Amino acid sequence: MDPIEEARYEQLRKLGQELHIPVSEAFWELEVRDGNGKVIQHLKQRSHSWVRNAYNHMFCQLAGKNANYGTFGPGYLNVKDTGGTLRQAVAPIGQSDTDIDGTSYGYRGPAGNDTWGIQVGSGTNPESFEDYMLQTKIANGVGAGQLSYIEQDPHVITYNAGTRVLSNAMVRYFNNNSGGDVAVNEVALVVNQPQGGPVYGKWVQARDKLASTVTVPNTGQLKVTYTVQLTYPA
């Protein structure tokens, strides 16, 4: 990760802690193993790209505000689902009165399901704040260019008492049984919202273009870890 950029993030984190403004950060880590379990590629980078959906989500919850505008864009509160459909309702984005730690709702995608949770794709478009889906999602399966999406691991919460940083690491594995290499260039985190499920449904929180192509060899495995952290003032 770029040391100059890292210095800026450190400055932001310190300012947030000093001024009691919650500053959240997110990271991606990708690891590829071959069919023998040997690590052949490893990449870690910041997630730069909470998209408009995520900002609107945060604002709704902070303000206790419904998302009820019929236009998607600057100044409007709603989300665009992964199908490109605008979703808004007389309820805040991200509302849930049920468990979001499991694989029914939340961020943990179930086995064999490429519609939510951590997703991977082959697209190389730059990141856009208006993104609502991967450019070119890699589908679940064993056909050419496909990966098998494994059930996402349970959340792992850690707290660093020294830095007062609370972290949540989410991990998902992808197996390549396609018969050929599969190139991964983009990653995304998609939430499946339960409250008013037919209303809000599945929407992207973050989409990042990888710093370099990650190649998963046939019979190899990709491990993608998405970590979100929040620095507390105390």
Add this chain to the structure above:
Amino acid sequence: MVSEEEKLYEELRRLGQKLHIPAPEAFWEIEVRDRSGQVLQRFKQRSHSWVRNAYNMMFCYLAGKDLNNGSFGAGYLSVKDTGNVVRYGGGPVCLGQGVSAETTSWGYRGPAGSDVYGILVGSGTNPEDFESYALQAKIANGTGAGQLTYVESEAHAITWNPGTLTMKNELARFFNNNSGADVSVNEVALALRGYQPGSSVPYNYMTARDKLVATVTVPNTGQLKVTYTVQLTYPA
């Protein structure tokens, strides 16, 4: 507001926008009028004090995580209600199930005559504390000595500034003094009504408590207006 401090907030906002890290900010605005409607006192200050409840709620939505730790404190994900009871369970805090969070039944808008959620005022002078879950000395709703009448919270007012790319939500509440004497206000808080995580039982949770920079005196027959503004600067 202190100019040196404001420079730091400006730096934080600028960095957040550049680095695509959302940096929410909040403000209080206080206005006192006498019975004739003349403004006697008015000031604006930053809200410095999202408390642990607010950080935990934010984390659980960012991380898609239930608030399911039975302890409250550093490293634990839970909330503490205004009655000092730790609430946790299989879910995040929910501002009502499948209903609007903008009415006075759920969320941050307090109903008329209720001093249990919405914008609340108090007389306490304790410093702000990240572990706070209630006002130090809440001013009760009523017309007795030291009381104020809590009026129904105004509707949310959303504004968007395309120049600064800032989205703002203003929540205002009026308080009338029919107690027979002056009432002093030294602290303000914002509390929401929402479900216990993973259940359908409602409780009240404080998300911010600030000590005012100066005592606000509401004269008998006068009116206090408190406005809480939360804003988020977008990168685009």
